[in-house]
Amino acid sequence: MDCEVCKIKTVSAEHYETEKHIKNKYLRQFAQNKSAFVNYKKGLASVSCDVQSSFSSVVDQKDGKINISAKPEEEVVFKFSIRNDSHKNHISIAFIKLVHSQFNFVMNRHSFETGCIARTLPPQNKLTEEITVTFSSPEIGQYETPIIFFFHNKDTNDHIIIMREMVVFVEGTQILHNPIVSPYARKQVWAKMIYKSNMIERCTDTFCVPKKSKELFYHQLKLPDNADEMDVELLADIKKIFATGVTKDNYIKFFHNLLWLEETMIRANLKNYNMSGITMKSQMSHHHGQCYALEVPGLGEKRPSLMIGDMLHVKPHAHNNFMFEAVVKDINDNEALIGGFNSEFVKHYGEQVLFDIRFFMSRIPLERMHHAVHSVRMVHQESRIFPKENRNMCAVQPITNFFNVLVEGNLEQRCAVERIVSGTSGAAPYLLHGPPGTGKTVTIVEAILQLVLKNPKNRIMVCTDSNMAADHVATMIIRYSHMFGQKFMLRASSKFRNWYALAKEDPISNIDILGEHPHSRAVVFHGVLSKEQRIGKSPSFFNVMECEIVQLYVKRLVMVHSVLMQDIGIVTPYIRQVYQIKKSLKDIGYDKIEVGTVEAYQGKEKRIIIISTVRANCNLLEHDAKFQLGFLVDHKRFNVAITRAKAKVIIIGNPLCLERDSKWQMYIQKCRELGTYHGFDSRDFDDERCREIVDSITPMLAKLKAATKKPKKKKQRTGTSPSSSHQPNLLGDM
Template identity: 25%
Template sequence: MGSVRDGDWDGEYSQVGDKGDVAFLDYQDDRSLHDYDLLEEGPVVISFPFPFINGKPRSALVGETLADSITIKNTTGDSRELWGVRIFSSSPEDSYLLSLMKPPSTDADEESHRRFVGSTFLEDRVLQPGQTLTIWISCRPKDIGLQTSVIHFDLEEEKIERVAFLLAEDEVSQALFSAKPYARAPSRGKRFSHDQYVAGKRPPRQSSHGFKYNLPKYLIPQDIREIIESKQVPDVIMEGLNHKDYVNFFSTLIVMEEIHLEEEMRAHDMECVTMRRRGNHFLSLEVPALAERRPSLVVGDYILAHLVTSQNGNQSYQGYIHRIEADEIFLKFDKTLHWSHRDDDLYNVSFSYNRMNMRRLYHAVQSAENLGPDILFPSHSSRKRVIQTTPLRPLNQNINREQAHSVEKILGCRGGPPYIIHGPPGTGKTMTIVEAILQLYTYQRKTRILVCASSNSAADHVLQKLFDREESGVRENELFRLNAMSRPYEDVKPEFIRFCFFDDMVFKCPPVKALLRYKIIVSTYMSASLLCAEGIRRGHFTHIFLDEAGQASEPETMIPISNLCARETVIVLAGDPKQLGPVIYSKDAESYGLGKSYLERLFECDNYTGGDENYVTKLLRNYRCHPAILKLPSDLFYDGELIASKEETEETESTLYDLVDLPNNSFPVLFIGIQGCDEREGSNPSWFNRIEASKVVDIIRKLNNDIDLDDGDIGVITPYRQQVLKLKKAFESLDMPNVKVGSVEQFQGQERRIIIISTVRSTIKHNEFDRVHNLGFLSNPRRFNVAITRAKSLLIIVGNPHIINKDPHWDKLLQYCVENGSYKGCPLPVLEAQSQADEFGGYDDKSGIPNQYTNESGWDKENPKQYPNEDGWDYIPPPNQEWSGTGWDEPLPSQYPNEVVPPNQECSGTGWDEPLPSQYPNEVVPPNQDYSETGWDEPLPSQYSWEGQNVPNQSSSEAKWGNDVSNHSNEGRWGDDVLNKLSDDENDDVEWGDEGFNHDFNVVECNEDVLSQYLKDAESVEDAALLESNELRQSHNSSEVYPRRKERGECSSK
């Protein structure tokens, strides 16, 4: 590891930092904490305990003892003194022991355990020339998670340290272990040549009878391709979005996205891979990270496979994807390949990008030419709308007045600009549009309604709301759920199947005559293009409802609007632009406008900015979340406007809270800190964390003791597909199959009584990769917002606080839990507020008083508030406010008993005397505020100068103490016997140099006898060093005033 600087043994310091910093160590840190080079060691060579296996810490079962030897070899011809070996620090505390004998195993006899002696310190001894001393280090973990220890070896003039890492596991985490270490998939990025290929067998067509209208090819123009591939920005993009160039603007953005997807697809080409025979009709290919859309494949896409040992030269075979399961695709090739294939054959494979969805986007954007400015660029200048309404007879008696009012507006609307229902999570946006749909269905029987959502799960959620309610009265033959052919049949719940159209378990679009009979059709945005292809004309639908509109790009939203909307069609958008936005793969296309939803852009139009009820309704009453769950997202994203309207109180959920040992029953947000190990397996780049998975299982086991709780009441959100699969495996083995596990995207628009979030990450190393590829939780505020607002009664976060706190939003959540006494687990990192206080070791380096958020020296140590009122501290101004005073005479103001006044706070007096001015009792005078009553010896004139002979200049804030007045506006001299009193404790020695010090444009010289005291309470900083410099720094351009401390030693590499 390295050497500790000479003399730092007693300084409680090491190369890894202070004693408490051992809990913050990252085993993947670049400092190579767990490895060393024998050639660089010497003359005494010390081995590392518990060496890593495949780059990961070794595992130890909770409750069992794991031991390893440490050898200390004297390679010289002289004797060397080993003054001692000690465990400098451990996390968890006291988890490691040292011994001269090998510790007995857990199942050893009682006599062996009785004879064993372990300690945190081994006494000194002499190492003879060439001698190797063997000592032992052991760990018996009490709970799962990373166990870390720093060991110091004191060898005469040098000190060497080693770091030990172990991963404590239980039976659940070990059951999820994969013996297949991660290795990158076979070489990717090479584009194979497939000049000729044998065509494969296509899947069945979406429509068995053929579509009436087929999409054009929409090939990318070569000149636009060359501009984009050369990293230039087309002029139409630089000019920005306007009505004239609407089609060209969005078409070019789609081209940028498509070119990026082509490049991404080429990066996933594979070499020397095998395929497995699946029955008589399919060959399957494993594609790592397919579940995370790397690459993004759907049924109907195809690959080109070239047999490595082929005797036919460059002969390749086209294979169409017929089914996708997890990370496997099922392919159909020409029958000749199926006949000759052997499972050990090696193939080079390239993926081809399916352009169907892109062609749908191009078509939607071009069809938008038929839309007027009321749809694309609505404004007051085009047409002011006033919607006439009639009182609503609600079908759902639970809707509030804002929801009822928005339904009235929708019912009274007759075409024109879209009507928007927006609001934070849990405010009933979907409930509102369902009420509007059912009102139209019940009382306006001639209406035809299309309901679109951004995902299958969101569309299914609307479907369920429509037929689940007894008062809805929707006939089964008048409600239809349109599915894409690529959707797996088993992905649809059995209760939804009766609303779908399929053949041989493959979803299809029914003919136009059947479609025209349905009064309500539910679809995704993309699948809505099938309606146009079948021949549904513009104006057929009287109302188009777009739920979760913030998740779709504008071209995607245009698929149902531009193809099916007529002048009198009513368009209703529901969503929240502060939740999940569109998923765009090209960062350039995203930044230039493709990442902004149609919903979000409409809020830039003047109709919607003022909250005009003829255009928009904002819902603020949250009926989902406990107030404590709601407060943080309300403050962070919605200006604190959310109104908690959930009727249940903590008493109704007290059993749940007791089962998870919630520290604060009035605060059902719990952060469980755990330092696990993020892993990958095989050639799959997706991450998982077995330690976190085990903790999640443990929580759910405890919750299952509540007989009133169903597995379906629990949801687990995690950002990585492999963690989803590991958790599902664990739940199935424990007979808990109904617990829903999924990504944030799969939970948007949904809720659960209890939500558990597994953040997975335990190292910071790959966070930037996750950000670029839109993975993980960090650096994605919208994903964070959705994740923490799915829970109704209890929210539990399981994660590594040392990784989470790198993101400002997650850091605030961590602080929120800590401040409310609802954190359990591994030692905490320095939080944002603490870090401000601890930047100089918890104390202001100039004055020595506690900083704004410190929990030392008279501040509440458990839950420090920003400006505490306890222990005589009425109001503590934040540090770094300007001041220009010199010294204080006794007594000090009561506001700062026994402490100095915060640095850099402007005042204009010299010595303070009692009483303080009545205008500001018990307070320091605010900076830059004129005053004339101070309570000082004599009244001050309005321009801050004393009346009398010995008066400093007007702008001066310091005076020479003696008989004469300094002519310098900011300079003075102190008398020889003046003390600058900063504390009452005369035992804290601080030496000030004899050269004076600099004081922000105010220079004051002190003689060598002037003493300043650094701290009152030595216990506040247990290792405060003696200030021992004999010089004080002097500069006219600096505001720092500080005695030099004895520098704390740092480790140097050996």
């Protein structure tokens, strides 16, 4: 039996009596009723709030959240006003309390604490007693706590709960924290006529999806409702090909069908990125003439995936009479420059005019792949795809002179290089694999250099899965350029590369970057209480609070400790956070610092590595089922991330989330032991504090349960009309 509350598989009957399960059960019940507490609209009682800081001021908010930005150490005071809005009903104030006061929120002493005598507030009267909550914190982060107002309608015997959430963003500079609304409407974009573009080259598509297979691929290899016998036979053939796997006989059929399936899925998914009600900025381009800048959230992480030359339809939002063809002229992060419109478009454009957008995939990459598959036999390359066993194993020739002395001294790396250069695998590829940080990239670079040294006519193409990885391999090869003639390699300008040897004992390892402690070690953790964000339903998250902490460390490293920008690397698991950090560093003139995902840093090292973990969907009022780390729990990514630093690794994250995983918990605890833990510490919030929170919300949940029970019906007297009994309602009539 699985426990859905605690998200634990196969639990015993005793689990449901444990303190952990009971805590999660109450927190889950609280979460389920939270919106009702916040959105009380009966009109009997009202609660408003006034708060201000050096950044801004707020007078209540409709969604029940009172958001305010403040500087570190700044004191913020929330002033609450309570009013009886009824014209005839008397309400009594049972109690006013914070659900928890764990994050530096302190309430003033007042007459409405739990256990005190309730006070009555007459109709159309305002409470004169002051109710305030004071907050201050030295640490950057997002702090929040709910405040509960418990009322009793004396005339109807109803209980009323009103909740407000106080949210304080502690930050050095004010950032907008408004929820990001996705422009992707998933609505059909169509019009009665299309103004064609004169700049789109019309050509005949090749290797198109067969008409008979379209429906099958669209339904992901399942029969549609209107399928006939031919569809059944065709589906059976396709499934048989995929079930068999790739063979020499079915290679061409296998990959043609696989590419057609992929194309169909891409087309279907691309409809999810139809945009509705967006604006565009007119922009004159030196290369492309009159263009329009279109903000496309998620473009940087290839959601949607656009390429220069792709076509799109642009329709005025107000009507469906016509729309325009356009072409993607340039792409810069999350902005696409589009042009090639029909001359009629200028008559309908305006800075505030709203448009709908539909994207179309480019078939060029797919056509090239189809062509490559189709040409395998024509160019006689089957032997490379399906190599035979190399029975004439050539002898391994020992190498006496190595370019990298570290490879020469490592038996496994040396063996790999000698076998690659000797060609022991024949026509088959030589596979080199190993855990992160074991020197695979160094070994490949040594093999490349030895192959060129062995035969100057060798021409080697190095392919990687990212531009950053390709740059890394190229810069490693450039180090040995003085040993070869210039004709062997194309190198970057030396103005942008500065190579030197690092001492084995790097002093930066023992320096506290923030200056909070007299000494430090090579591993650091900085806790930040924050919340992850994402655009719409994008799977890529970002965290603006962690961006500010990253910026803080970078400033200290460069300005105080004189660390070169090219010696700092920033790693984060999400591409959206990559762009957020790049933007924040560019704003302060540090755009030369490399920022990339974990995959981009595979095989790469830096003197200082800063890791932004991003995921932070946790707070003290969430039950365990709500805690999610995504692929932060992946062992390989964890290993790659923390092994990229030569001298110091600094990890930034929310410990409330990270400590749910054993790997991160071990790292965080080690930093505590070494005295290299900074920022918000989850250690202050132990099980005893959690019990206090549960004890605080339990009475409310008990009253809710009692109030929602249906009263027993009384027997009606003969000859009398049924009396209308009023059922007690904890939340009021919503």
